[in-house]
Amino acid sequence: MIWETVRLALQAILRNALRSFLTVLGVVIGVAAVIAMVTIGQGSSDQVTASVESLGTNVLILRPGRAMMGPGVRDDAPEFRLADAEAMSTLSVVAAAAPVASSTLTAVYGNANATTLVTGTGASYLDVLNWPVVRGRSFADAEERSGAAVCLIGETVRQKLFGNTDPTGEAIRLKSVSCEVVGLLQAKGASTFGQDQDDTIIVPIRMLQRRVTGTTDVSSIRVALAPGVTTARGIREIEALMRERRRIGIGEDDDFSVTDMAEISSMLTGINNVLAGLLSAVAAVSLLVGGIGIMNIMLVSVTERTREIGIRLAVGAQARQVMMQFLIEAVVLSLIGGLIGILLGLALAYVAAQLMAIPFAPSLPVVLLAFIFSAFVGVVFGYFPARSAARLDPIEALRYQ
Amino acid sequence: MAAAGEPIIEFRGIRRTYGSGEAEVRALDGVDLTIRRGEFVAIMGPSGSGKSTAMNIIGFLDRPTTGTYLFEGKDVSALNRDQRALIRRHYLGFVFQGFNLLARTSALENVELPLIYKGLGRAERSALAAEALAKVGLQGREHHDPSELSGGQQQRVAIARALAGDPVVILADEPTGNLDTTRSREIMELLVRLNREDGITIVMVTHEEDMAAHAGRLVTFIDGRVASDRAMPAREAAQ
Numbered sequence: 001m002i003w004e005t006v007r008l009a010l011q012a013i014l015r016n017a018l019r020s021f022l023t024v025l026g027v028v029i030g031v032a033a034v035i036a037m038v039t040i041g042q043g044s045s046d047q048v049t050a051s052v053e054s055l056g057t058n059v060l061i062l063r064p065g066r067a068m069m070g071p072g073v074r075d076d077a078p079e080f081r082l083a084d085a086e087a088m089s090t091l092s093v094v095a096a097a098a099p100v101a102s103s104t105l106t107a108v109y110g111n112a113n114a115t116t117l118v119t120g121t122g123a124s125y126l127d128v129l130n131w132p133v134v135r136g137r138s139f140a141d142a143e144e145r146s147g148a149a150v151c152l153i154g155e156t157v158r159q160k161l162f163g164n165t166d167p168t169g170e171a172i173r174l175k176s177v178s179c180e181v182v183g184l185l186q187a188k189g190a191s192t193f194g195q196d197q198d199d200t201i202i203v204p205i206r207m208l209q210r211r212v213t214g215t216t217d218v219s220s221i222r223v224a225l226a227p228g229v230t231t232a233r234g235i236r237e238i239e240a241l242m243r244e245r246r247r248i249g250i251g252e253d254d255d256f257s258v259t260d261m262a263e264i265s266s267m268l269t270g271i272n273n274v275l276a277g278l279l280s281a282v283a284a285v286s287l288l289v290g291g292i293g294i295m296n297i298m299l300v301s302v303t304e305r306t307r308e309i310g311i312r313l314a315v316g317a318q319a320r321q322v323m324m325q326f327l328i329e330a331v332v333l334s335l336i337g338g339l340i341g342i343l344l345g346l347a348l349a350y351v352a353a354q355l356m357a358i359p360f361a362p363s364l365p366v367v368l369l370a371f372i373f374s375a376f377v378g379v380v381f382g383y384f385p386a387r388s389a390a391r392l393d394p395i396e397a398l399r400y401q
Numbered sequence: 402m403a404a405a406g407e408p409i410i411e412f413r414g415i416r417r418t419y420g421s422g423e424a425e426v427r428a429l430d431g432v433d434l435t436i437r438r439g440e441f442v443a444i445m446g447p448s449g450s451g452k453s454t455a456m457n458i459i460g461f462l463d464r465p466t467t468g469t470y471l472f473e474g475k476d477v478s479a480l481n482r483d484q485r486a487l488i489r490r491h492y493l494g495f496v497f498q499g500f501n502l503l504a505r506t507s508a509l510e511n512v513e514l515p516l517i518y519k520g521l522g523r524a525e526r527s528a529l530a531a532e533a534l535a536k537v538g539l540q541g542r543e544h545h546d547p548s549e550l551s552g553g554q555q556q557r558v559a560i561a562r563a564l565a566g567d568p569v570v571i572l573a574d575e576p577t578g579n580l581d582t583t584r585s586r587e588i589m590e591l592l593v594r595l596n597r598e599d600g601i602t603i604v605m606v607t608h609e610e611d612m613a614a615h616a617g618r619l620v621t622f623i624d625g626r627v628a629s630d631r632a633m634p635a636r637e638a639a640q
């Protein structure tokens with residue numbers, strides 16, 4: 001009987017295919033929005049988690065200047081020096097401290113060239129970032145100390161300059177410096193902020209300072225804390241050291257900032273959640289509107305089919321059978337809307353994932369939930385029309401024109 | 402099941418009023434009427450005399466305001482909606498003036514409709530429906546929509562639908578009202594055959610003497626009362 005009724009409902013729906021489709025559009029949009037939002041949200045939080053892992057756990061970034069100033073704004077705080085990073089790495093709470101200076105340069109190999117971010121740092125930088133060299137080797141101590149003209153390149157730079165051939169042992173030109181490629185970095189993909197992290201060249205910091213920028217400035221220091229050290233304690237000891245080295249008096253503010261990467265990523269996740277929440281609210285409104293659309297069309301359908309209801313009652317249908325027929329029709333209608341919405345939402349999320357370079361992370365529970373929810377919309381908004389169908393008087397229904 | 406000739410429908414002082422006070426309309430005003438199993442009863446009378454009202458009560462689509470309705474000897478005056486639906490489902494078949502077929506639904510599916518509510522399976526349903534369609538002379542038209550059938554054919558589909566549920570009584574309110582004389586005669590011959598061959602009790606409202614002449618008994622309503630009730634000699638002669 002129930003399958004009979006479902007078949008009947010499908011027939012009634014298909015008889016008016018276009019109208020049925022327009023009716024369920026609200027549900028389609030609502031469900032598609034929920035599915036797309038949740039899937040994209042999940043993908044980007046997966047991405048955040050992955051990039052936090054790629055930053056290494058317990059990683060801090062020190063920059064000169066007050067934290068309040070925000071990125072890109074400089075005050076007259078002095079730059080760091082190489083000695084600052086060296087001193088920091090002697091602290092027991094620090095596993096590795098890498099000084100970083102950078103400059104955007106054009107690298108040339110034969111006829112090919114690539115304009116990219118050249119980072120001057122040390123081998124410890126790769127430890128801090130958990131970034132392995134997949135071909136060749138990292139810098140030797142002696143090369144770092146002497147500022148030798150050697151470099152490590154990212155996958156994107158390799159593609160631009162060398163294609164798929166082995167770059168190690170080749171010499172590229174950075175400004176006027178001929179620089180030997182000693183290693184190839186593992187491909188990392190886009191960062192949380194959408195930058196291509198593989199579009200990079202790494203050189204010993206002394207080489208960059210001496211032969212490119214001509215200064216001894218260190219623009220930031222990346223620190224990995226020793227295992228078991230809490231972020232709070234690490235920050236405290238590093239701040240104490242830096243205050244001493246930068247001769248900041250008691251009561252004076254720091255003229256440098258310490259940023260905790262985990263904090264940034266949790267902030268990003270928070271933003272993600274707020275956005276997902278907002279869009280879910282929009283989706284909920286759209287589902288409500290969709291539900292009212294279904295109710296409206298079901299009421300119209302009950303009126304249009306008054307005579308049919310009369311005939312069914314005359315041949316012996318009981319009120320609850322008529323009620324079930326219309327209720328199931330509403331549920332089938334909104335389930336169809338839900339299904340289309342799910343497919344559309346997944347498709348949107350897939351496209352968005354491609355564009356945003358984040359993982360496509362469909363979630364089965366969410367899809368099931370959306371499905372159940374659209375059935376629920378059908379029941380809630382189909383109830384009233386179904387009840388009014390079931391309450392029709394057979395004689396009047398038969399006489400209805 | 403009652404044997405042939407036993408009373409199947411008994412009205413005792415049936416009254417049906419619409420509205421109240423000044424505006425009260427007595428559609429039926431104390432009707433006593435007994436119809437026996439196997440009879441073919443025609444009901445005639447002027448417009449507004451209460452024929453359809455009586456048919457609706459006989460057919461369990463409506464309830465009397467006062468009075469007693471006995472169906473197969475049991476008092477059914479006070480049955481509720483669902484109980485009345487069950488009696489319609491298992492004992493009755495309806496034929497209406499306006500055919501009342503489901504649009505955009507094949508003849509076969511129209512005839513299957515009562516069988517769905519009888520809880521029959523698909524195969525059994527379509528077999529019975531096809532049989533009923535054959536009985537009314539519509540074999541080969543099973544998959545036609547009502548819009549593809551003539552009025553006479555549509556009414557035959559309606560009769561097949563009434564027939565398919567294996568009813569004890571078929572109620573026909575002006576079944577030939579929308580048909581020309583030839584089509585009307587065909588429908589009447591069909592009803593007579595069902596009455597004679599299958600022993601189905603038939604109660605039919607009509608405005609035409611010619612049609613009433615096919616019945617075995619003629620009941621005339623005037624102003625909500627039975628004005629006359631007599632056996633039809635024409636029918637006896639025809640037999």
Ligand SMILES: Nc1ncnc2c1ncn2[C@@H]1O[C@H](COP(=O)(O)OP(=O)(O)OP(=O)(O)O)[C@@H](O)[C@H]1O
Pocket residue numbers: 419420426427428446447448449450451452453454455
């Ligand atoms: N639902 C209703 N509400 C109010 N009055 C009604 C209703 N149904 C019928 N009546 C009245 O009851 C009386 C009997 O009506 P009924 O339909 O039984 O007549 P009828 O004999 O079938 O007439 P006709 O030959 O025109 O079909 C009429 O006066 C009619 O106006």
Ligand SMILES: [Mg+2]
Pocket residue numbers: 452453454
């Ligand atoms: Mg009438």
